[in-house]
Amino acid sequence: MSDDVAIVGIGIHRFGRTEGVSGQDQGVIAVRRALADAGVGWEDMQFAFGGSAAAGAADTMVSKLGLTGLQFINVANGCATGGSALFSAYSTIRSGLYDIGIAVGFDKHERGAFRVGGTNWYGASGLALTTQFFGMKINRYMEQYGISENTLAKVAAKASRNGAMNPMAWRSKPLSEEEILNSPMLSYPLTQYMFCSPAEGGVALVLCRADIAHRYSDKPIFLKAAAVKSRRFGSFEVLAPSLSIEYGVGPTVDASKAAFEMAGIGPEDVDLAQLQDTEAGAEVMHMAENGFCADGDQELMIQSGETEIGGRLPVNTDGGCIANGEPIGASGLRQVYENVLQLRGDAGNRQVPNNPKVAYTHVYGAPGISGVTILAR
Amino acid sequence: MKVPVSGSDGVLVLTEAGPRLLGARCTRCGNYVFPVQSGCPKCTGDQMETVELGTRGTLWAWTVQGFPPKAPPYIGETDPKKFRPYGVGYVELPGQVKVEARLTEADPAKLTAGMAMELVLDTLSTDAEGNEVVTFAFAPVAG
Numbered sequence: 001m002s003d004d005v006a007i008v009g010i011g012i013h014r015f016g017r018t019e020g021v022s023g024q025d026q027g028v029i030a031v032r033r034a035l036a037d038a039g040v041g042w043e044d045m046q047f048a049f050g051g052s053a054a055a056g057a058a059d060t061m062v063s064k065l066g067l068t069g070l071q072f073i074n075v076a077n078g079c080a081t082g083g084s085a086l087f088s089a090y091s092t093i094r095s096g097l098y099d100i101g102i103a104v105g106f107d108k109h110e111r112g113a114f115r116v117g118g119t120n121w122y123g124a125s126g127l128a129l130t131t132q133f134f135g136m137k138i139n140r141y142m143e144q145y146g147i148s149e150n151t152l153a154k155v156a157a158k159a160s161r162n163g164a165m166n167p168m169a170w171r172s173k174p175l176s177e178e179e180i181l182n183s184p185m186l187s188y189p190l191t192q193y194m195f196c197s198p199a200e201g202g203v204a205l206v207l208c209r210a211d212i213a214h215r216y217s218d219k220p221i222f223l224k225a226a227a228v229k230s231r232r233f234g235s236f237e238v239l240a241p242s243l244s245i246e247y248g249v250g251p252t253v254d255a256s257k258a259a260f261e262m263a264g265i266g267p268e269d270v271d272l273a274q275l276q277d278t279e280a281g282a283e284v285m286h287m288a289e290n291g292f293c294a295d296g297d298q299e300l301m302i303q304s305g306e307t308e309i310g311g312r313l314p315v316n317t318d319g320g321c322i323a324n325g326e327p328i329g330a331s332g333l334r335q336v337y338e339n340v341l342q343l344r345g346d347a348g349n350r351q352v353p354n355n356p357k358v359a360y361t362h363v364y365g366a367p368g369i370s371g372v373t374i375l376a377r
Numbered sequence: 378m379k380v381p382v383s384g385s386d387g388v389l390v391l392t393e394a395g396p397r398l399l400g401a402r403c404t405r406c407g408n409y410v411f412p413v414q415s416g417c418p419k420c421t422g423d424q425m426e427t428v429e430l431g432t433r434g435t436l437w438a439w440t441v442q443g444f445p446p447k448a449p450p451y452i453g454e455t456d457p458k459k460f461r462p463y464g465v466g467y468v469e470l471p472g473q474v475k476v477e478a479r480l481t482e483a484d485p486a487k488l489t490a491g492m493a494m495e496l497v498l499d500t501l502s503t504d505a506e507g508n509e510v511v512t513f514a515f516a517p518v519a520g
Contacts, residue, residue, distance in 0.1 A: 123450025135441075139440055140437075
C-alpha cells in the first residue's frame with residue numbers, strides 16, 4: 001500500500017436544519033474547524049476543491065476565508081460531489097503539484113423529496129422521483145434474495161441509534177422497529193422512517209503529502225484509495241426512463257473494485273464501512289455491491305447484529321444518511337470525517353472497539369454515479 | 378379531446394389504433410432505447426432510427442408512489458387530501474427495452490414481477506381549454 005496522501009484536519013458543521021445560516025456559511029465553518037484541527041491557517045492552503053448542489057458556488061467562500069490567491073476549483077458531480085472533490089485533492093497531491101490543500105462540501109436543500117426535472121413529460125407524469133427507484137430496486141431485490149421487511153426496519157433502527165450518539169447528526173431520537181414499519185408508506189416497500197431526507201450541513205478535510213503529515217497531526221490518517229465511476233451499459237439506475245434488456249452491474253461495483261485494487265487490499269481487510277443509505281434497502285444492497293457479502297447474506301448478517309457498532313463489520317456508525325440527512329455536496333465527505341474519527345479512536349461513545357485500522361466509504365446517486373474511498377492509519 | 382403531456386415529442390404518439398411509444402433503434406448493433414435519442418449507449422454508434430415500440434410486455438420491477446410529487450414538475454393531483462397513490466414500474470417489451478411508466482394498478486397485493494402488461498393512457502389533469510392532458514401507463518392484461 002502506498003502512503004502518498006494523508007488527512008490531517010477534519011471539520012464539520014452539524015447536519016440537519018440550521019435556520020439563518022446559509023449553506024456556504026456552514027461550509028466556511030467546517031473549513032475553519034478543519035484548519036484548526038490541523039493547526040494551520042487558510043493562508044497555508046495551496047489549493048481547494050469544493051462544491052454544493054443547491055447552495056451556490058463554493059469558490060466564492062474565499063471572500064470570507066481570505067483572498068490569498070489560491071487555486072480554488074468548483075466541483076459539481078451530483079451525489080458524488082464530495083467524493084469528487086476528495087478525489088481531485090488526492091490526485092493533485094499524488095501528482096506532486098501541491099503539498100497541502102483542502103476539500104470542502106456543503107449544501108442546503110428545500111424540505112421534502114428532491115425536486116427533479118423541468119417541464120418535460122417525465123417530471124410532469126410523476127416519474128422524476130428518486131424515491132421510486134429505491135422502492136423498485138429493493139422491492140425486486142427482496143423477492144430475489146429473501147430480504148425481509150423486518151431487516152429493513154433493523155437497518156433504520158440502527159441508523160437512529162447510532163445517530164443518537166452523534167452530536168453532529170440531525171436525528172437524535174432512537175426509533176423502534178415498530179415505529180419505522182408503521183410510519184407512512186412512501187414508496188412500497190419503503191416507509192417514511194426508512195428514508196433519509198434532503199438536509200443541510202458542511203464538511204471540510206485538510207489533506208497533505210504523507211511524508212509531511214506529522215507536522216500537522218500526531219494521528220494522520222492515510223487515504224489509500226479514492227475512486228469515482230459513472231454507469232456502464234445495462235445497469236439499473238435512478239431517474240432512468242428506460243433500461244436495457246441486458247442486465248449489468250452498477251457503478252458501485254466498478255468503483256469498489258477500482259478502490260480495492262488501488263489500495264491493494266480486499267473487503268475482508270475492512271474494519272468498518274460507511275455505505276450510501278439513501279434508504280434502508282440501499283444499505284442492504286450496497287453491502288453486496290461493495291463486496292462485503294454475497295447477495296442474500298445480508299438477511300442473516302443484519303438479523304444477527306454483524307453491522308452494529310460492536311459487530312463484525314460495523315456499517316454507518318454515525319447514523320448514515322438516514323440519521324444525518326443528505327446535503328448532497330457534503331454527504332460523501334461526512335462519511336470520510338466519521339472514518340477519520342473512528343481510526344483516530346476519537347469517536348466517543350460510538351467508537352468501534354478493538355482499534356480499527358481500515359475504514360471504507362461509499363456514495364451512490366443520480367444519474368448513476370458512485371464514489372469510494374479507503375482510509376487506513 | 379385528449380392531448381399528450383407537453384414535451385412528449387419523440388416519446389408518445391396518439392394514433393387511431395391507440396397510444397404508441399417512440400424509441401430509437403441503433404442501426405449498427407440493434408440496441409433499443411426509450412425515448413428517442415441521438416446516440417447508442419451500448420455501442421457508441423451515432424446512427425439511430427426512430428421506431429414505434431411494442432405495446433405489450435411483462436412487469437420487471439415496481440413500487441407504489443405513496444405521496445404527492447412536487448409541482449412543478451408534476452401536473453397531476455398534489456392535494457394530499459385528494460391524491461391517490463399510483464403504481465410505477467419498469468415493463469420489459471420483449472426484445473426491445475424496459476420502459477419506466479405509471480401503472481394503473483396501485484395495490485401491492487395485485488402487482489407481481491412477471492405479470493403481463495399492456496400500454497394504455499392515463500389522465501393527469503385538464504388544461505385551460507378543457508382537454509384531458511394524458512401520459513402513458515401500463516395496465517395489467519385482463520385474464
